[in-house]
Amino acid sequence: MKNRKGLRSRLAQYGDEEFALFLRRGFLKGAGFTEEQFDLPIVGILSTASDFNPCHGTAAKLAEAVAKGVRLAGALPFIFPTISLHEAFTFPTSMLLRNLMSMDVEEMLKALPLDSVVMIGGCDKTIPAELMGAISADVPSIVLPVGSMLAGRHEGVRLGACTDCRRLWAQHRAGTIEEADLNRAHDQLMPTSGTCMVMGTAATMACIAETLGFTLPGAATAPAVSSERMRIAEASGKRAAEMAVSGAPTPRQLLTRQALRNAAIILQTTSGSTNALVHLAAIAGRAGLDFDMTEFDAVGRDTPVLVNLKPAGSFFVEDFHAAGGIPALWRRLKDKLDLSAPTVNGETLGEIVARWPVYVDDEVIRPLDRPVFPNQAIAVLTGNLAPNGAAIKLASATKKLCTHQGPALVFDSLADLEARIDDPKLDVTPDHVLVLRNAGPIGAPGMPEAGALPIPKKLGSKGVTDMVRISDARMSGTAYGTVVLHISPEASAGGPLALVRDGDIIRLDADARKIELLVDDAELAKRRLEWKAPEKPKRGYARLYTERVTQADKGCDFDFLSGTD
Numbered sequence: 001m002k003n004r005k006g007l008r009s010r011l012a013q014y015g016d017e018e019f020a021l022f023l024r025r026g027f028l029k030g031a032g033f034t035e036e037q038f039d040l041p042i043v044g045i046l047s048t049a050s051d052f053n054p055c056h057g058t059a060a061k062l063a064e065a066v067a068k069g070v071r072l073a074g075a076l077p078f079i080f081p082t083i084s085l086h087e088a089f090t091f092p093t094s095m096l097l098r099n100l101m102s103m104d105v106e107e108m109l110k111a112l113p114l115d116s117v118v119m120i121g122g123c124d125k126t127i128p129a130e131l132m133g134a135i136s137a138d139v140p141s142i143v144l145p146v147g148s149m150l151a152g153r154h155e156g157v158r159l160g161a162c163t164d165c166r167r168l169w170a171q172h173r174a175g176t177i178e179e180a181d182l183n184r185a186h187d188q189l190m191p192t193s194g195t196c197m198v199m200g201t202a203a204t205m206a207c208i209a210e211t212l213g214f215t216l217p218g219a220a221t222a223p224a225v226s227s228e229r230m231r232i233a234e235a236s237g238k239r240a241a242e243m244a245v246s247g248a249p250t251p252r253q254l255l256t257r258q259a260l261r262n263a264a265i266i267l268q269t270t271s272g273s274t275n276a277l278v279h280l281a282a283i284a285g286r287a288g289l290d291f292d293m294t295e296f297d298a299v300g301r302d303t304p305v306l307v308n309l310k311p312a313g314s315f316f317v318e319d320f321h322a323a324g325g326i327p328a329l330w331r332r333l334k335d336k337l338d339l340s341a342p343t344v345n346g347e348t349l350g351e352i353v354a355r356w357p358v359y360v361d362d363e364v365i366r367p368l369d370r371p372v373f374p375n376q377a378i379a380v381l382t383g384n385l386a387p388n389g390a391a392i393k394l395a396s397a398t399k400k401l402c403t404h405q406g407p408a409l410v411f412d413s414l415a416d417l418e419a420r421i422d423d424p425k426l427d428v429t430p431d432h433v434l435v436l437r438n439a440g441p442i443g444a445p446g447m448p449e450a451g452a453l454p455i456p457k458k459l460g461s462k463g464v465t466d467m468v469r470i471s472d473a474r475m476s477g478t479a480y481g482t483v484v485l486h487i488s489p490e491a492s493a494g495g496p497l498a499l500v501r502d503g504d505i506i507r508l509d510a511d512a513r514k515i516e517l518l519v520d521d522a523e524l525a526k527r528r529l530e531w532k533a534p535e536k537p538k539r540g541y542a543r544l545y546t547e548r549v550t551q552a553d554k555g556c557d558f559d560f561l562s563g564t565d
Contacts, residue, residue: 005244006042006076009113024113041075041244043237044114046105048126048146050084055123055202056146057193058224062233066118066144069237075115075244077237082108085125087449087476095474096446098125098132099549099558100541102282105133114139115244118236122146122194122224124201124477127209128279134214135251135286136561140243142344143214144236145206147224148197148317152188160198161190162478163311166452173422174460194224197317198310200477204272205279210326211266212283213254213343217352221321239345249342252564255287258338262349264296265336268303269329271312271377271395273477274485278447282555285562293389293553297380297513304371305395306332308364311480312395313372315364323361327352332365381484383516385470385496385506388488388553390515396480398466402510404482405518406431406468407503413438414450422457430459433468433506437497438534440472440490441549441556445542451475451485468508470515472497472552484508484515486552492534493551499527 004011007028011020025038045066049059067077083101085094109117119130122145134141152159168185171177195202206220216236222228243249260280267276277296284291307329309315330337331353339350366372377395382388394402409432411417417436420426428434434453441447451473455464469483472490489495496517500506505518517524536546548558 005115006040007038007113010111037076041241042114043070043075043077043240043244044109044112044117045070045077045079046082046108046117046119046130047079048082048084048120048122052089053084053086053123054193055086055195056084056120058146058229059120061230062120062144062146065230065233066120066237066240069234070241072234073238073241075241078112078114080108080112085129086123092444093446093448094125095448095556096545098129099545099561101125101129102132102136102561105130106136109134109137109139115247116140116142116240118142118144118240120144120146122202122206124205124275127205128283131209131214131251131283132286132557135255135283138250138252140240140247140249141214141251142216142236142240142243143209143219144233145209145215145219147194147222147226147229148203149190149192149194150223150225150318151197151316152191154185154188158316159185159189160310160316161196162200162476163198163480165189166479170455170460170465173454173457192225196478198478199270199272199307199312199317201273201275203317204267204270204276204477207266207270207272207326208263208276208280211263212259213341213349214251216345217327217356218321218325221317221325223318223321243344249344252287254342254344255283255289256341257289259341260284260289260291261295261299262337262341264299265303265333266326266329268300268377269305269333270307270309271305271373271393274378274391274393275474275477277378277391278474278486278552278556280555281553282557285555285557288563291555293380300376300378302375303336304368304375305373305377306366306368306371308366308372311478312377319361319364323364324357324359327356328360328365331356331360332368379510379513381510381513381515383514385515385517386487387496388551390487391485392483392510393475394510397482397510401466401468401482403508404433404468405505405507406433408433408435408500408506410435410437410500410502411453414444414448417450417453421454424458426456426458428456428459430464430467433470433508435497435500435506436469436471436473437491437500438472440487440492441551442536442546443472443490443492443534445537445546445549447472447474447552447556449474449476452479452481452483470506488551488553490551494531494533496524498531499524501527
């Protein structure tokens with residue numbers, strides 16, 4: 001009984017397994033199944049289809065294509081839902097619910113009678129949550145990204161959500177674009193289903209999932225509305241059926257230290273989202289591994305940015321796919337990557353590279369001697385303001401601001417920021433360092449993408465486009481600017497950020513990897529005695545989250561979910 005597979009596995013517990021099987025067979029017969037189907041391998045198809053997730057508008061069709069592939073391979077598909085998270089449809093932030101989705105995935109993979117699973121995901125937190133849950137359950141799993149949107153077009157310019165959303169909104173705030181013009185462009189910003197078509201968090205995590213070995217080759221970059229995306233879905237179903245029989249590879253067999261280092265290299269060379277640092281730490285933690293931020297920083301010093309996509313570059317995900325996709329990028333970096341790493345396809349990265357078409361577009365995937373950015377797309381900072389680290393995306397920052405010293409202007413919360421940032425009486429200059437605190441995992445809660453504080457209108461209207469901004473929040477991968485993020489520990493956990501006052505001098509030295517508060521220790525000790533921890537939610541998931549969430553450097557996962565026990 002205990003080693004049963006397929007529909008005879010994971011029976012409900014009544015104290016009589018034969019009766020449990022009898023009941024299950026009855027319900028399956030009621031659904032039209034025959035006895036012959038009970039012994040087939042079962043492939044679960046985890047669908048994130050939801051009317052509240054327009055980026056996943058093609059998820060239902062992808063699930064059907066996966067099911068077709070499963071049947072062609074002689075297995076039986078079962079589609080089931082999970083929590084679906086969209087950035088613009090989840091209050092207060094989708095990050096708050098990433099851990100809940102990961103628990104949903106883990107528990108369903110453990111509870112349902114499936115032998116392998118294809119997990120459809122895309123919008124920012126879904127693929128990380130799926131990977132976290134799959135690693136914890138350790139069921140043979142394939143990730144199927146929904147794919148990116150096609151680029152929009154407006155008055156001769158290609159537009160990409162959400163980098164151009166932010167650019168156009170900043171221009172509107174600064175008074176340089178009229179509302180009618182903004183609305184005309186707005187109609188073209190998101191022209192199809194799919195995730196953001198720039199190297200935001202969705203595209204970044206899809207590229208990382210492919211590099212970690214969890215997708216079929218090319219799955220990270222094929223556009224959502226392309227026929228190729230449907231063919232990849234069908235092929236994922238066929239491969240999942242084979243994995244259902246063999247029981248391998250499992251997620252923990254794929255997620256090794258070598259694979260994590262490969263992912264770090266790809267994150268740096270794509271100038272991917274800083275969000276990926278938090279997600280990779282959480283993903284690694286589920287396998288009982290550390291994602292070493294010091295090693296990540298060292299990797300970046302030796303890794304050029306080769307992928308020429310917005311916001312650091314000029315092109316879009318559809319161009320990246322046409323240029324050769326992730327395997328072509330692996331080929332460029334063959335001397336840096338561990339090409340012996342396995343994939344769900346049964347091949348190593350090196351074997352995929354060896355058979356991949358040789359064509360590559362040198363403008364989209366730059367050669368090593370002509371990078372988009374010489375190295376270190378993302379740097380990890382430390383100092384007395386961030387004892388456990390902070391992140392800055394150098395490839396999207398203003399170079400002259402990467403070494404800067406100026407007075408702090410502190411916002412104590414998101415509400416405080418919204419209330420005062422555009423006040424004409426705000427005492428602010430371009431030299432100020434804008435500080436947002438109590439916006440971390442505990443403080444917000446959920447660590448929202450609020451780190452790219454808006455430029456105050458009184459400065460934006462005078463042509464100021466960037467300032468040094470510091471917070472314990474995150475930043476969208478589609479954003480840009482000289483923004484220091486993920487300060488750990490956060491202010492609401494008693495980190496040094498809680499002690500900053502207006503006028504304190506803050507020094508940023510990105511080259512030296514330092515972020516420092518120039519206030520003497522005695523004064524800081526005095527302020528600490530005056531600090532009081534904020535009240536936490538008293539009920540529900542928010543209480544669980546704020547009581548058990550880890551800090552950014554550990555992935556903002558729940559402390560009881562890390563490890564393999």
